[in-house]
Amino acid sequence: MLLKTRGLVTKSVNFGEGDKILTLITDRYGRIQAMAKGARRTKSKLMAGTQLFCYCDFVLFKGKTWYYIDQAEIINTFHKIRNDLARLARCTYLIELANEVVQPDQPPGKLLRVVLEALYMLAGEEGNPEVLIRAAELKVLACAGFKPRLGHCASCGTETDAGYFSPVSGGVLCPACEKVDPYGCRVSPGTIGVMKLMLGWRLKKLACLKVGRHTLKELETTMRAYVAVHIDKDFSSNRFMDSIKNNVTGRLE
Template sequence: MSLGNVQGVVLKSINLGESDKIITIFTDKLGKIDVVAHGARKPKSQIASSTLPFCYCKFSIYKGKNLYTLSQSQIIESFQRIIMDLEKLSLGSYILEMIDVLNEKEAKNVYMLGLLLKSLYLLSDSDVDLELLKTTFEYKIVSLSGYQPSVLNCVKCKSNEELHFFSITDGGMVCDKCFVNKGMVYELNNSELDLLRTLRNIKLEDLRNINYNKLNLKRLDEIMEKYISYYTEREFKSLNLIKEIKRS
């Protein structure tokens, strides 16, 4: 058995037996791991509060033959303000689900952890526009996952002129010369393309300082959702919750 200390965010948890849990943590040193938390559902458990989704903690773990086991934990940030607000909770759940789905087990990725933590702190502590955060997060996470769309040049001929179409199937902007009207293609106006490029360049901490048109953002959000589902071949359960809350 080897004992080690990691820091990470709890992505999800499932019950095990009568009083235990298996938690999935996205950690700094080991990437995404599953950890058994013995007794975490007992009323007097010392570790219970650190096994809840969103919790950012220091964890002492050891590895048996197959599984990691939690021995101690210390909360760094529980992100209560996310959990207390239904809109923030729905976006936060989507962020955790995306991190879970787009990361293989035990593949360390400090950039991805940085993106996760910045997003959660921003969601928790600021009045950032949630739709802007959502679309920016989507752009950043697909880029870190190896599916960065080409938005500066034509994905086919590399020209940077007459870029008017975003092709999901080709993976980015297509110029007028290369445009073929088939597959999942969206015509973008200049301000939509500008906003798309802003999502590419902006740091999350600067999101509160940008001006943008809500309708442009809505369109890009729709495109990013389709882009993600095309490349991950997945449906995200928490996305339905976001849409339901918006409708009500």
């Protein structure tokens, strides 16, 4: 039986002589593994549409172990992502994160739309890429059930503006509850405010948001700790991004 779905290629592993095993985040079947037979052969009709970041209309059939790709009609390749190493690292991180939180057989709904919107904007060089990637990261986590609590204490629920963030507790802690997690981190109220905007505003609107370097650094550190606690995965894309930042002096925007 042939199945039709739209999907984003979020991982690609070479297999055998000329095949690929892809991970797709599809709008109808959630995260799936799909074999693209012969996709690495130059004359293959599947070659173009099975590259990383390709968003396609797929026709699949289901085998015993995985799906097989019959057709891949390209909607967008996001090829400009590859023109810049920092952009590539950020986008790779985003799809790696999405792969971790999207479940098989569960339509990802809004989560896939957030990832696609972020890729459209990053490929189109809209907005500040660092702001966009932090916002997309927060939105993806929120869609997956990991929305951090920001206006209220994650332990007692009291309304608070305090700047103490506890990854383990899942958000900010009021002064009375700080002792719950000695490994939390001080975060300036401005950074918490930016996180709230990132969760509340659409990415398009966030493209106009001006965020200072200090706030961006704090956001990155806070979110890195938050993701490390809630998502059990060592993101190679983050190590890659760190090495770019350490080796390249100057602007990464």
